[in-house]
Amino acid sequence: MDLYEHQARELFAEHGILVPWAEVTDSPKEAREIARRLGGRVVVKAQVKTGGRGKAGGVKLAADPAAAELTARQILGMDIKGHTVGRVMLAEPVDVEREFYVSYVLDRATGRFLAIASAQGGMEIEEVAARRPEAVARVPVDPAVGVTTARAAEIAEAAGLPPQTVDVLVRLWQVLVREDALLVEVNPLVRTARGRIVALDGKVTLDDNARFRQARWGSGDAGHEDPLEAAAAARGLNYVKLDGEVGVIGNGAGLVMSTLDVVAGCGARPANFLDIGGGASARTMADGLAVILSDPAVKSVLVNVFGGITACDAVAEGIVQALDTVRLTRPLVVRLDGNNAARGRALLEERAHPLIQQATTMDGAARRAAELADAA
Numbered sequence: 001m002d003l004y005e006h007q008a009r010e011l012f013a014e015h016g017i018l019v020p021w022a023e024v025t026d027s028p029k030e031a032r033e034i035a036r037r038l039g040g041r042v043v044v045k046a047q048v049k050t051g052g053r054g055k056a057g058g059v060k061l062a063a064d065p066a067a068a069e070l071t072a073r074q075i076l077g078m079d080i081k082g083h084t085v086g087r088v089m090l091a092e093p094v095d096v097e098r099e100f101y102v103s104y105v106l107d108r109a110t111g112r113f114l115a116i117a118s119a120q121g122g123m124e125i126e127e128v129a130a131r132r133p134e135a136v137a138r139v140p141v142d143p144a145v146g147v148t149t150a151r152a153a154e155i156a157e158a159a160g161l162p163p164q165t166v167d168v169l170v171r172l173w174q175v176l177v178r179e180d181a182l183l184v185e186v187n188p189l190v191r192t193a194r195g196r197i198v199a200l201d202g203k204v205t206l207d208d209n210a211r212f213r214q215a216r217w218g219s220g221d222a223g224h225e226d227p228l229e230a231a232a233a234a235r236g237l238n239y240v241k242l243d244g245e246v247g248v249i250g251n252g253a254g255l256v257m258s259t260l261d262v263v264a265g266c267g268a269r270p271a272n273f274l275d276i277g278g279g280a281s282a283r284t285m286a287d288g289l290a291v292i293l294s295d296p297a298v299k300s301v302l303v304n305v306f307g308g309i310t311a312c313d314a315v316a317e318g319i320v321q322a323l324d325t326v327r328l329t330r331p332l333v334v335r336l337d338g339n340n341a342a343r344g345r346a347l348l349e350e351r352a353h354p355l356i357q358q359a360t361t362m363d364g365a366a367r368r369a370a371e372l373a374d375a376a
């Protein structure tokens with residue numbers, strides 16, 4: 001999960017990295033009040049989870065509270081690379097003398113972290129790397145050792161950063177470790193006219209596998225994410241929206257992924273990925289169906305379950321239960337195999353819903369679901 005700039009800023013501050021005074025709002029009127037509190041002159045910054053806001057007109061200096069209100073009104077609702085601006089951050093302007101780039105990223109190729117740093121900050125690092133690769137230092141970081149003061153000094157030296165940045169490099173590593181982040185990036189990290197090192201922008205990507213101990217961020221983005229993904233997450237389902245027309249429900253990520261392949265092999269496109277997990281209950285199944293059927297793009301649904309810990313009769317019961325609360329408006333093809341499959345199939349036979357069909361093999365089920373989606 002990516003954090004917003006204002007959330008990254010909060011984390012940096014908690015770990016002792018200097019950041020500008022700032023507040024967030026979704027209201028232009030309140031923007032004026034905040035500007036007044038911050039001393040009048042402020043930088044108004046769009047809060048969207050994408051970079052290049054400055055270039056897109058999402059970062060603007062306002063000279064006084066009235067201008068802050070006007071600028072906030074302009075920026076709120078703006079579209080930046082497909083992201084609608086819902087909130088702005090108002091920040092005390094910083095007197096910038098030099099801009100640097102620093103980040104730590106997980107390098108999956110080597111199974112280590114990489115410090116990337118440059119004395120050419122402010123611009124997009126990809127651009128700097130393309131034009132002047134020698135201006136971007138890449139220093140591996142062993143996660144077992146981390147960024148000690150000595151290592152930080154090496155990073156600063158390699159990138160041509162001033163020695164005052166060493167302390168920030170160490171603290172930024174602590175942000176990554178303690179907050180369970182996969183990426184932390186500061187662009188620009190600046191040196192002010194008075195010689196202080198301040199993080200002017202921040203990007204943090206948290207490791208979703210650690211969400212259970214980073215509860216303060218919740219599911220992250222209430223009201224700003226795909227509504228179906230939010231509904232699924234609220235029910236503890238592993239759901240990803242795709243852009244096809246066959247809804248796919250399975251148990252276990254491996255089975256769901258191969259089901260997506262088989263559906264694609266039948267010439268159809270999966271509408272989603274929904275893994276009800278091992279040991280799924282009737283309730284989970286009912287929740288999963290509810291989520292999928294509320295997607296208007298879905299033309300047919302394929303339920304592919306191989307019962308292990310999950311019993312097929314529980315899955316069948318879940319489907320039957322779901323019929324009480326969700327109106328089945330599109331055909332459902334069910335393939336149950338493994339633990340208690342016979343009992344599961346019998347339950348669905350008994351229910352005899354006209355839109356539910358059963359198949360005995362994964363290929364057969366996928367073919368049928370694809371045909372039904374095509375005919376719809």
Ligand code: GDP
Nearest residue numbers: 043051052053054059093094096122187188201
């Ligand atoms: P981005 O375009 O999404 O990366 O947004 P940034 O937060 O990095 O802002 C874009 C640029 O605006 C920065 O690279 C800075 O050069 C400039 N900027 C932002 N805040 C200030 C500030 O307080 N003072 C000065 N002088 N420049 C700022």
Ligand code: MN
Nearest residue numbers: 052187188201
């Ligand atoms: Mn930036």
